[in-house]
Amino acid sequence: MKTIIYSCFLCFISVAMGAQNTRPSANDYDRISLSVFIPDQVENIPASARSTLINRLTQAVTKKGLAGAGASPRFLLTANMDVLSKDVVAGAPNKQAYQFDVSLFIVDFVDKITVSSTSFEVKGAGNNEAKAYTNAIRSIDLKNPKVDQFLDEGKIKIIEYYNSRCGFIVARAKAQASQRLYAEAMSTLAGIPEVCKDCYVQAMKEIGPIYKEFADYNCKILISAASSCWAARPNTEGAQLAGSLLTQIDPGSVCYGEAQQLISRMEQKVLKDENRDWKFIEKVFENEVMLESLRIRAWRDVGVAWGKGQQPTYNDIIWIFR
Numbered sequence: 012m013k014t015i016i017y018s019c020f021l022c023f024i025s026v027a028m029g030a031q032n033t034r035p036s037a038n039d040y041d042r043i044s045l046s047v048f049i050p051d052q053v054e055n056i057p058a059s060a061r062s063t064l065i066n067r068l069t070q071a072v073t074k075k076g077l078a079g080a081g082a083s084p085r086f087l088l089t090a091n092m093d094v095l096s097k098d099v100v101a102g103a104p105n106k107q108a109y110q111f112d113v114s115l116f117i118v119d120f121v122d123k124i125t126v127s128s129t130s131f132e133v134k135g136a137g138n139n140e141a142k143a144y145t146n147a148i149r150s151i152d153l154k155n156p157k158v159d160q161f162l163d164e165g166k167i168k169i170i171e172y173y174n175s176r177c178g179f180i181v182a183r184a185k186a187q188a189s190q191r192l193y194a195e196a197m198s199t200l201a202g203i204p205e206v207c208k209d210c211y212v213q214a215m216k217e218i219g220p221i222y223k224e225f226a227d228y229n230c231k232i233l234i235s236a237a238s239s240c241w242a243a244r245p246n247t248e249g250a251q252l253a254g255s256l257l258t259q260i261d262p263g264s265v266c267y268g269e270a271q272q273l274i275s276r277m278e279q280k281v282l283k284d285e286n287r288d289w290k291f292i293e294k295v296f297e298n299e300v301m302l303e304s305l306r307i308r309a310w311r312d313v314g315v316a317w318g319k320g321q322q323p324t325y326n327d328i329i330w331i332f333r
Contacts, residue, residue: 060144
């Protein structure tokens with residue numbers, strides 16, 4: 012986490028100011044991400060069929076524009092299948108014919124709340140149980156009105172969550188930042204979907220100062236590490252090791268000048284001791300617009316990277332399957 016700075020940062024503010032959004036509601040779906048998660052511990056669904064079910068449900072949320080990995084994966088779609096009946100169909104070979112009740116859930120796995128749910132029946136037959144499950148899953152109609160309504164209801168409830176708890180979410184992010192949990196704080200704010208206009212814009216105003224704190228804190232760590240590398244190996248090799256750290260420092264951070272001074276000292280020593288005209292670092296920032304673009308994208312990536320490391324486990328959603 013400590014070395015992520017330059018990657019992506021204007022997926023948020025560039026959109027944020029344009030996020031006073033006047034786009035029609037049909038396009039709002041592309042601003043809410045919903046992951047599909049069916050844990051291995053759901054024993055009544057064979058492993059091969061589980062993979063097929065995840066792919067099928069991912070197709071459903073993709074058609075709605077809801078697929079993707081959000082910065083904060085608080086909401087997810089999961090499913091279960093119960094056997095309603097099982098028959099053996101005579102033939103060569105015999106086939107197993109099943110009728111299933113498929114249950115779908117959109118849940119807030121942090122607060123353990125079911126946001127939306129639906130169920131419907133499907134049939135499938137095969138030479139064995141796994142194939143019967145798989146064939147039944149493949150028969151699921153993604154245009155089923157129940158599935159469509161289920162996803163619509165989930166989207167509305169997620170928007171309501173952020174709109175009704177915006178103040179609490181922002182306060183929590185500030186508290187996380189005060190504990191130097193900067194990536195977690197940025198993930199908390201980055202998880203607010205753009206469609207929640209007022210809350211989204213408020214988050215954009217708060218996330219900039221938190222990123223600045225992060226950049227300043229990160230800068231001091233990188234300066235210390237780079238100085239240690241250079242002290243241990245005051246030559247080209249040491250300068251390259253130190254440089255790999257220093258190039259990650261945001262030019263807007265409080266100790267950027269100190270980083271530049273260290274770079275200058277390393278360049279001068281390498282030139283003097285090794286008689287090399289060694290250009291330590293290429294010009295990266297052509298203008299202020301480019302610099303701002305990189306910085307804006309950076310805090311987005313810090314939050315997203317942290318969020319990806321917080322994926323749910325079976326224990327987070329075990330209450331659904333009881």
